[in-house]
Amino acid sequence: MSTRAVVLAVGHYAPQRVLTNADLEKMVDTSDEWIVQRTGMRERRVCSDGETTSTIATEAAREALERSGLRPQDIDLVVCGTVTGDMWFPSTAAHVQRNLGLENAGAMDVGAACAGFIYSLSVGSAMIEAGHAKRVLVIGADSLTKFTDYTDRSTCILFGDGGGALVLEGQQNTDRGVIRTVLFCDGSGIPHIDVEVGGSKYPAGSPQAEGRRTKIYMNGNEVYRFAVKAMGDACVRCLEQAGMTADDGGLFVPHQANIRIIESAAKRLGLPPEKVFVNIERYGNTSGGSIPLGLYEAEQTGRLKRGMVVMTVGFGAGLVWGANLIRW
Ligand code: ACO
Numbered sequence: 334m335s336t337r338a339v340v341l342a343v344g345h346y347a348p349q350r351v352l353t354n355a356d357l358e359k360m361v362d363t364s365d366e367w368i369v370q371r372t373g374m375r376e377r378r379v380c381s382d383g384e385t386t387s388t389i390a391t392e393a394a395r396e397a398l399e400r401s402g403l404r405p406q407d408i409d410l411v412v413c414g415t416v417t418g419d420m421w422f423p424s425t426a427a428h429v430q431r432n433l434g435l436e437n438a439g440a441m442d443v444g445a446a447c448a449g450f451i452y453s454l455s456v457g458s459a460m461i462e463a464g465h466a467k468r469v470l471v472i473g474a475d476s477l478t479k480f481t482d483y484t485d486r487s488t489c490i491l492f493g494d495g496g497g498a499l500v501l502e503g504q505q506n507t508d509r510g511v512i513r514t515v516l517f518c519d520g521s522g523i524p525h526i527d528v529e530v531g532g533s534k535y536p537a538g539s540p541q542a543e544g545r546r547t548k549i550y551m552n553g554n555e556v557y558r559f560a561v562k563a564m565g566d567a568c569v570r571c572l573e574q575a576g577m578t579a580d581d582g583g584l585f586v587p588h589q590a591n592i593r594i595i596e597s598a599a600k601r602l603g604l605p606p607e608k609v610f611v612n613i614e615r616y617g618n619t620s621g622g623s624i625p626l627g628l629y630e631a632e633q634t635g636r637l638k639r640g641m642v643v644m645t646v647g648f649g650a651g652l653v654w655g656a657n658l659i660r661w
Pocket of ligand 1: 364367488526
């Protein structure tokens with residue numbers, strides 16, 4: 334009898350501080366009109382000085398755990414998709430384990446940039462399906478604003494902070510749960526998005542790091558072209574492997590990087606607007622946080638209901654991309 338990784342509950346966290354397009358107009362040569370037209374964004378949340386990615390991950394996980402009705406000791410594993418951990422090590426997942434007192438849980442981070450949640454959900458559900466874990470916290474959380482260059486108008490308008498978390502439980506005799514996941518990578522795209530300094534190639538403070546970038550660099554046009562194709566491809570492949578079509582899906586919750594990328598993917602899949610979840614206008618691109626934040630808001634607003642098939646899809650630095658199909 335096969336085991337499915339069923340979603341028991343979802344939680345979220347977004348910092349209180351709001352950065353609007355009007356605020357950005359005072360910082361760089363940009364306009365509200367340009368940002369709205371080219372990206373769909375109006376405002377985003379930004380961590381306060383005391384807030385970090387582990388704050389986002391912990392609070393999202395705390396809410397998901399509370400809503401699931403489980404106790405901290407019931408969790409076997411924490412998988413956190415992030416590329417903005419508090420430190421290079423230990424992992425952000427280890428902070429969550431400590432902060433929530435998950436005394437029986439292992440903990441690890443998954444580094445897949447804006448596809449961090451897609452990858453983490455794949456890992457978490459596979460651990461359940463293989464029988465290595467019964468209950469898993471899967472988190473997507475990032476604070477990209479900490480690595481954003483607020484003198485670069487081509488990137489600083491895009492990013493915000495936030496995240497979400499799911500509690501998964503292995504169950505049998507159910508058609509709910511993670512149906513299928515697909516993951517892809519094309520490392521030839523490595524130069525298109527990066528933060529150079531801080532890793533082992535250009536360690537912070539080392540002579541090698543001198544003159545290298547400490548903030549996000551992105552070739553927006555290359556990433557845009559790639560993303561439009563990757564989002565549609567991943568969805569098609571995931572649906573094919575599940576023996577389903579886009580019509581079987583009740584809701585599409587894509588990574589929120591640019592409204593035009595989302596609309597192109599939806600068009601290719603033939604999805605009407607009412608099946609496409611968008612909150613980019615309020616959060617911008619929260620990297621690994623965007624999809625679970627979207628799932629949370631979709632459920633809260635009644636657009637995502639139990640038993641409905643939801644498709645999530647994301648892409649990011651690497652370049653990496655992927656999709657998940659879940660019966661909620
Ligand atoms: N305000 C006003 N003008 C701007 C701004 C701005 N904030 N930014 C760029 N411009 C200008 C450019 O200088 C250019 O001017 P020019 O024609 O005089 O040279 C013009 O606007 C057009 O620039 P483009 O870069 O062609 O603008 P485009 O429509 O492609 O939008 C954007 C840029 C929004 C970055 C888009 O390319 C995009 O969304 N790319 C994908 C980004 C993405 O999805 N990243 C996700 C991964 S992030 C991760 O993994 C961490």
